[in-house]
Amino acid sequence: MTTGYDTEKAQAAAWFRSLRDQITTAFEALEDGFAAATPPGRFEVTPTTRDSGGGGEMSVMRNGRVFEKVGVNISTVFGTLGAPAQKAMAARGVPGMAEDPRFWAAGISLVAHMQNPHTPAVHMNTRMFWTPHAWWFGGGADLNPCIEYADDTAHFHAELQAACDAHHPDYYGKFKAWADEYFFIPHRGRARGVGGIFYDDLNTGDWAADFAFTQDVGRAFLRAFLPVTERRLGTTASAADRETQLLHRGLYAEYNLVYDRGTKFGLETGHNPDAVLMSLPPVAKWY
Template identity: 45%
Template sequence: MQKTDNGDSQMVPDYGASYQADQTLQTFILSFAKEERARKQNELMGIASWLGVGGGLAAALGVLSTAAATNDEVDTSKFMTTPVTDLQKLQETKDDMKTKMELMIMKIQADLCKSLESFDEKKFIVDKWLRKKGGGGISCVIQDGTVFEKAAVLISVVHGNLSEDAIKRMKSRRGDIKGKSLPFFAAGISSVIHPRSPMIPTFHFNYRYFEIIDDDGQKHWWFGGGSDLTPYYLDVADAKHFHKTLKRACDMHNPKFYPEFKNWCDKYFYITHRQEHRGIGGIFFDDLDTLGSQGTFEFVKSCAEAVIPSYVPMVRKHVNDGYGYAERHWQLLRRGRYVEFNLVYDRGTKFGLATPEARIESILASLPLAAKWEYMHSITPNSKEEELMNVLKEVKDWAAEDD
């Protein structure tokens, strides 16, 4: 059951119904937008007819061009705040990939924050910051909320020149980069959601675009990212839903992506010193450019748009589940593992901490508000906790499992 705005209770819809409803709403919105465009086009054609042929034709074309430009203006009204990049520049460069990426992550940030706020009594704090050497970011954070103990949805849009150390690290993965101090642009969205209830999984995702110009004037670009889930108690239906949602997003662009990126995720989010995975995986990829600039962007956009349907139904499903001291204790121990991975293995965290003048608040926003470590902790045999640990010790193909 879930509380509505007027305090009444309602049945929680299943994943299928929720997904279908979202699809129906999306179809309606697209249909309405199409009708609006057709109506405005008819109005403009009427104006052109009224102005007449010859000299009036040029005026008509001017009206049509002005109206089209107005319709194509960048709409920032539904974002959490104004974009990092100046609005006029975004308008002038709306076909540039840098602009497309910034506007996309701004929308994903706003959509997710508003969706999560519908569950919590607290609202996101919006912290817009600037980087001295170029660009900035927008950090949206709920801390110590009723449903979310800590939830961070962060975007950064930065530019400048790469340090020699950063270039060396990139050359280890991309040997075709030439130069010692290269202009770069990076835009990305990153989020970690730590719910208060141990019945709701922790969720992480990150999608990013990187662009540099080498000494020969050649532009190098690539995308990276992924989504992964860290439950404290295993819900098989949740695991299947999460992976199948990601698989649908991948399959729209290349059926080879999901198995490849799932395998990459399983390998990446592995805590070697514990010999266990951080969670039940998801997808992870980096240095991706195989579909061309626009095609790869569309793939990343599909993955980012899968964030809400892949995770929010789990919040809705478990938000009123009961739990006690034992479950909370286990959650804090598992969060300790989360901290270990982020500080010891995570590439983004290590890169950020090693970067001069890095914004530490943003880098460490992924860490939970509370975690615990115990000496020689033991798990009760045949318990729910052991069930989870058995899953974290192996790799499972959740999307291929029969319902």
């Protein structure tokens, strides 16, 4: 049985906050560096609470020069899992949930929807989850262009592969395949984007090694995403490009509301719904 882990929990929560700060600083610098008639966007930070224990912070930028909407949320929550969440955990092989359903979780979740249809939307999250019976890490990142460029896709995947290869030669192939499966939209018969990596239930028995890997996934994000964004900022977008973007956002919204594990878990465990649904685009269309 796994008990305690108070030091490890504190380290993980502090890292997710540090990563949030690194990303929001880089995104505001990107806003400053792109010449436009409108003011550069800035993040608005709002505390969030969970009635049953814990909370976090929403950092959201709207109507910037580069980002139409981007959220970088952190949270640290704890309490007792309800029956649906207990059932889901038991189905994933977590023992003893009926006897002791306490949990603790901390993480960072990012979704960016861009102004220019030629710059891809993106998602990234990493987290640590603990129960008295087990602990694990999870997360990943995936790129969601409405207009795909092969060199952007290649660059994004190369940076994630480098982060994976530094820890285990099998990680990239395994976690890329998992992302391809996880980010697939069955009712549309297609993926929501061009993939990336996804992992969950990561517990090799070496907490420090698994935490180090999760940190490196977080560090790889800016290296993977910023160059892709910067090379497309000056691309002229047509009205047809905007229409393509809005329809693709509808696809993204469908996935997040119907299939996404994080959305389901957040709503089922009583977290702030605005924070849980931060991932939804500001404007979208359907046929």
